[in-house]
Amino acid sequence: MGNKADEFLKRLRVAFKSEAQERLTAIFSGLVKLEEQPAEDEQAVILETIFREAHSLKGAARAVNMTEVEAICQAVESVFAALKRKEMAPSAVLLDTIQRSMEVIRNVLAATGDEQTCTNEPSFESIISDLNCLRGPGAEPRLDSPAKLAEADIRLTPKLSLQPEKSDRAGGTEVPSSPPRQNPSHKAEVTPSPTPLKDKPVLFDTVRIATAKLDSLFLQAQEMLALKLTARQRAADLLESSSLLEVWKKESIKKIPELQAVLNHGHLQAFENRLKKLVKLAAQDHRTLSGMVDHLLEDMKKVLLLPFSSLLETFPMMVRELSRNQGKEVELVVKGGEIELDRRILEEMKDPFIHLIRNAIDHGIEKPEVREQNGKTRRGVIQVNVSQLEGNRVEVVIADDGAGIDPARVGEAAVSRGTLSEKEAGRLSESEMLALIFQSEVSTSQIITNLSGRGLGLAIVRERVEKLGGSISIVNKPQQGSAFRILLPVTLATFRGILVRCGERLFILPTASVDRVLRISRNEVVTMENKETIGLNGQRLALVRLDDVLELRGAREEGQKADYLLVLVLASAEKRIAFSVDEVVNEQEVLIKNLGKQLLRVRNVAGATVLGTGSVVLVLNVADLVKSAVHLTPGAARETLAEGDAEAGKGSILVVEDSITSRTLLKNILESVGYTIKVAVDGVDAYTLLKTEKIDLVVSDVEMPRMNGFDLTARIRSDKRLAEMPVVLVTGLESREDRERGIDVGANAYIVKSSFDQSNLLEVIRRLI
Numbered sequence: 001m002g003n004k005a006d007e008f009l010k011r012l013r014v015a016f017k018s019e020a021q022e023r024l025t026a027i028f029s030g031l032v033k034l035e036e037q038p039a040e041d042e043q044a045v046i047l048e049t050i051f052r053e054a055h056s057l058k059g060a061a062r063a064v065n066m067t068e069v070e071a072i073c074q075a076v077e078s079v080f081a082a083l084k085r086k087e088m089a090p091s092a093v094l095l096d097t098i099q100r101s102m103e104v105i106r107n108v109l110a111a112t113g114d115e116q117t118c119t120n121e122p123s124f125e126s127i128i129s130d131l132n133c134l135r136g137p138g139a140e141p142r143l144d145s146p147a148k149l150a151e152a153d154i155r156l157t158p159k160l161s162l163q164p165e166k167s168d169r170a171g172g173t174e175v176p177s178s179p180p181r182q183n184p185s186h187k188a189e190v191t192p193s194p195t196p197l198k199d200k201p202v203l204f205d206t207v208r209i210a211t212a213k214l215d216s217l218f219l220q221a222q223e224m225l226a227l228k229l230t231a232r233q234r235a236a237d238l239l240e241s242s243s244l245l246e247v248w249k250k251e252s253i254k255k256i257p258e259l260q261a262v263l264n265h266g267h268l269q270a271f272e273n274r275l276k277k278l279v280k281l282a283a284q285d286h287r288t289l290s291g292m293v294d295h296l297l298e299d300m301k302k303v304l305l306l307p308f309s310s311l312l313e314t315f316p317m318m319v320r321e322l323s324r325n326q327g328k329e330v331e332l333v334v335k336g337g338e339i340e341l342d343r344r345i346l347e348e349m350k351d352p353f354i355h356l357i358r359n360a361i362d363h364g365i366e367k368p369e370v371r372e373q374n375g376k377t378r379r380g381v382i383q384v385n386v387s388q389l390e391g392n393r394v395e396v397v398i399a400d401d402g403a404g405i406d407p408a409r410v411g412e413a414a415v416s417r418g419t420l421s422e423k424e425a426g427r428l429s430e431s432e433m434l435a436l437i438f439q440s441e442v443s444t445s446q447i448i449t450n451l452s453g454r455g456l457g458l459a460i461v462r463e464r465v466e467k468l469g470g471s472i473s474i475v476n477k478p479q480q481g482s483a484f485r486i487l488l489p490v491t492l493a494t495f496r497g498i499l500v501r502c503g504e505r506l507f508i509l510p511t512a513s514v515d516r517v518l519r520i521s522r523n524e525v526v527t528m529e530n531k532e533t534i535g536l537n538g539q540r541l542a543l544v545r546l547d548d549v550l551e552l553r554g555a556r557e558e559g560q561k562a563d564y565l566l567v568l569v570l571a572s573a574e575k576r577i578a579f580s581v582d583e584v585v586n587e588q589e590v591l592i593k594n595l596g597k598q599l600l601r602v603r604n605v606a607g608a609t610v611l612g613t614g615s616v617v618l619v620l621n622v623a624d625l626v627k628s629a630v631h632l633t634p635g636a637a638r639e640t641l642a643e644g645d646a647e648a649g650k651g652s653i654l655v656v657e658d659s660i661t662s663r664t665l666l667k668n669i670l671e672s673v674g675y676t677i678k679v680a681v682d683g684v685d686a687y688t689l690l691k692t693e694k695i696d697l698v699v700s701d702v703e704m705p706r707m708n709g710f711d712l713t714a715r716i717r718s719d720k721r722l723a724e725m726p727v728v729l730v731t732g733l734e735s736r737e738d739r740e741r742g743i744d745v746g747a748n749a750y751i752v753k754s755s756f757d758q759s760n761l762l763e764v765i766r767r768l769i
Helices: 002-035 040-063 067-084 092-111 121-134 146-151 211-255 259-263 266-304 315-325 343-364 368-373 407-416 422-426 430-438 457-467 622-630 636-647 660-672 683-692 709-718 736-744 758-768
Strands: 166-168 173-175 305-307 330-335 340-342 380-389 393-400 471-477 481-489 494-502 505-510 514-521 526-528 531-536 539-545 564-572 575-581 583-591 605-610 616-620 652-656 676-680 697-700 727-731 749-752
Touching: 002 040, 002 092, 002 315, 040 067, 067 092, 067 121, 092 121, 211 259, 211 266, 211 583, 266 305, 305 343, 315 330, 315 343, 340 343, 343 380, 343 393, 343 457, 343 481, 407 422, 407 430, 430 457, 430 471, 457 471, 494 575, 505 583, 514 531, 531 575, 539 622, 564 583, 564 622, 575 622, 583 605, 605 660, 616 622, 616 660, 652 660, 652 683, 660 676, 660 758, 676 683, 683 697, 683 709, 697 709, 697 758, 709 727, 709 736, 727 736, 727 758, 736 749, 749 758
Parallel strands: 330 380, 505 616, 539 575, 652 676, 652 697, 697 727, 727 749
Antiparallel strands: 166 173, 305 340, 380 393, 393 481, 471 481, 494 505, 494 583, 514 564, 526 531, 531 539, 564 575, 605 616
16 A cells, blocks of 8 residues: 555645645745835735745645645745734845745755655755744744654644555455544644535536646647538538539530430439538538537637736746846836737747846846936836737737847847848848847847857747747837837637649648738839839839749749739738739638658748648748748749759659658659659558659658668668669658668668758759669
């Protein structure tokens, strides 16, 4: 039974850690508010809140036998009891001591494993002594130290009993041992009974569930969207078939009137009636399934939504510590904290938000004496404003009233780092100069500190924001402050996407990033500085073809010679560029899937989705597209296309990959430059195809069922007919041993998916074929 008791205690301590973190956060937040010297009524509420949190934390620590934490909480509770009775007043020393005691508890929780914490006892005695001294020399002695608590025979609540359970030999059942007796002279804390009473069911308003389980459940719910799209497609197919049959009947009767009697009689009429009924049933099923899936997804989204304030709970204490360390006075003001976002977005954005606030303290907010000289208040203000926008978007603005950003210094930093030349810097506008701070290694800080100065942070912030499908921009007023405006989706679940076609290939563009869709006359296209542009609201926007940016070979069709162009204006990081496509198919709901750990970063591609037809379509990364379009040399794309078409189109490549997403991606990349592609799902399938098909080169994954890529390569090299065939291994295995094994079995090239770049793959293939 000892093992069961240990396991039970382990589970309890996991739950305790979670609860303790929440209570510590509430206490830290309350301490920061007390430092702001609130009104008497508000101060009383804060004191009561901290007192209750410390009291509850003490009881929870006692339940899991963590006497050190219990002792500290006992001392803190005594201090706040005295504060409530107005026997003492909050002071800087008092609040600092309370904060240190909470930090000790936080460190204990971070270090505690299955066993009791091994933190040195003197540190507990020291902090408890400091807490007791706060109450003054006349304070009553308390049983505050861990040693005294352990020796004391007084318990306000029963301690968790982990003794082996006694066996009821007569009935064969186990009866739990009796709880410790209560001291009648003390009030006992009410604890819920582990066994519900008869006729009185125990109801739970909330339960704790591991986030991993919620994520798994949500992913399964998301997969239902594919069924909804498939049902819609099937209903549309049936309707189209019914319409085609009706058209065929009319055309046939026009040509041969005598057929009318035949077509309206017998089996054909019965088939037509049956088809019409199926059309109605399919449409009805689609509506029913669509409603169920929509409600399920909406409910699951709500489960994963958390208020923005949950992310900022620890920020006031962070601002307090950082500003004190730099000799500054800073106040953090949060508005709109009740607005909810996807928990996964909040987790991804925690570090970027921390960096922006640290930057504001380090770079923006001046020291108190400098602020007074400039006619400002001694205390600087950092505001975090969260607001809900239309279209499933949220705006987060992080602003400070500090010195602002000097565009000239940003330009100088960019020139010194080699990001651009002095001549290029001289041509930039102020807003373009400010945008350089998002470039890697561009920093206006003259020294490197533990907070900033390396020029990496803002580049990482923008990368994280764009990865989530958002955007970031900056508003700057010298000597008045700066503000970072971040747009984020509310959820990472599903989104609206526009399905477009270039040649025979389909792509999805997120609707939120599409400023507008236009149909313009070819005569409206004006060439300026060797670049095609169109006019929109009094501005000239660069015009590029989407297939040029994606480097798609052979994607042009006769429609490009038409008198009109279909154009989508895409916006990212305050840049707007017009992309022309061959067709805007429709707008639909999209469930994006990533390309797997092996393909973490593919330029211009955010992920993939499955259409109702079953086709796999790439979802494009708008931020990458805009960057690629900006750096697209005028005319170079068309020349490259022509050269690529001349070189490609003569080779046949076999893609061997068990992942349908990776297989589709590789197939699209290679087909876009004109190669003929065959696919296989593993080594056995590939070797069978090689015996019957004319193949010029093999691109293969390594980890596959039945026969892996190493064995396939070895089999090819041992076959006299195939021995000279080039083999390129594209795999997630990146150790030196795996690379050497790939070369040993005869691979001509070994490309690691984690650093995958399509241009590298294409260059390797061109050299081998």
